[in-house]
Amino acid sequence: NAGVTQTPKFRILKIGQSMTLQCTQDMNHNYMYWYRQDPGMGLKLIYYSVGAGITDKGEVPNGYNVSRSTTEDFPLRLELAAPSQTSVYFCASSWIAGGGETQYFGPGTRLLVL
C-alpha cells in the first residue's frame, strides 16, 4: 500500500514551459486535493476533486488545470510556467470530507521556474 505518490520529486522549468505533476493514490479515496506551499507559508489549495469527472477550484487556481478521469489519478497541469509558480506542490487524498485524519499527503514535488 503506497498511499499517495507524486512524480517528479524535483523539476526545473523555464518561463513559458508546460508540465504535468502526477499524483496517484491507491487507497480508493474519493476526494483528492492539490496544494502549494511557498516558503514560510502554509499550504494553499489549488484545485480539488470529489470524485472521478468532478473538479473544482480552490483558493489559488490561476495558472493551473486539473483533470480526474479515474479514482486513482489527479494530475495537475501548468500550461505557461511563471516564476510565481516556484513552490512545493503537495497532493492529498481522503475518503470522506471532514473528520479525523481526513487527508493523506504525498511527499511533494519541488518546482523551480527560471
Added chain:
Amino acid sequence: DQQVKQNSPSLSVQEGRISILNCDYTNSMFDYFLWYKKYPAEGPTFLISISSIKDKNEDGRFTVFLNKSAKHLSLHIVPSQPGDSAVYFCAASDIGDTGKLIFGQGTTLQVKP
C-alpha cells in the same frame, strides 16, 4: 485575509519539557480542527484533531485544546522529544464544505537534547 493564523514562526524547548503551539482562527463556520506535522522533504502527516463540540482531545503525549469563544486552539506536547522537531501546521475545515482545509503558516519546533 488569513483565516487561520499561527503567530509564532518558531519555538525552541528543552527535551522533557512541555511544548505549546498556538493557533487562532477567524471563521466561525469552522467545525473541525487538525494538526499536521511535517519533516523536511516529506509531506505533512496527520497528528491529532478536534471537533468543535469538544474542548479537549488527547492522544498519548499530544493534547489539543479548543477555546471556541476565543477562536483559539493549542497543541501541547508533553514530554517533548528531539524527534518532535518539525514544522507543525494547524488546519481548519468546514465539514459541509467538501473537506477543504485552511492551513496556518506553520510553527517550527526545535526540541533540544
